[in-house]
Amino acid sequence: xxxxxxxxxxxxxxxxxxxxxxxxxxxxxxxxxxxxxxxxxxxxxxxxxxxxxxxxxxxxxxxxxxxxxxxxxxxxxxxxxxxxxxxxxxxxxxxxxxx
Numbered sequence: 065x066x067x068x069x070x071x072x073x074x075x076x077x078x079x080x081x082x083x084x085x086x087x088x089x090x091x092x093x094x095x096x097x098x099x100x101x102x103x104x105x106x107x108x109x110x111x112x113x114x115x116x117x118x119x120x121x122x123x124x125x126x127x128x129x130x131x132x133x134x135x136x137x138x139x140x141x142x143x144x145x146x147x148x149x150x151x152x153x154x155x156x157x158x159x160x161x162x163x
Contacts, residue, residue, distance in 0.1 A: 072146075072147065074144060076140065083136055083139060085139050085142075086135040086136045086138070086139035087135070089135040089138045089139050090131050090132065090135035093131050093134065093135060094124060094131060097123070097124065097127065098120060098124075101116075101119070101120050101123065102116075102120075105119075
């Protein structure tokens with residue numbers, strides 16, 4: 065993860081343990097994934113319990129890196145709001161001069 069945003073300069077590393085709350089967001093995302101896959105299996109596919117658990121376990125392992133990043137972004141957005149003006153000022157200051 066970058067130390068700061070390349071567009072607005074926001075520092076991501078706020079304090080030690082700041083992203084512990086992202087674990088709860090990740091847990092909620094995985095529970096949602098489990099419930100959706102359970103609903104699909106129960107109402108449309110009808111696979112056995114063993115096949116369903118195997119499929120869900122593999123799906124969770126494959127999607128873990130994505131869930132890790134998305135949960136950090138969601139947690140960060142609880143506390144930091146995007147300010148287009150701040151981003152525009154930063155990008156205007158970083159425009160190289162043309163000769």
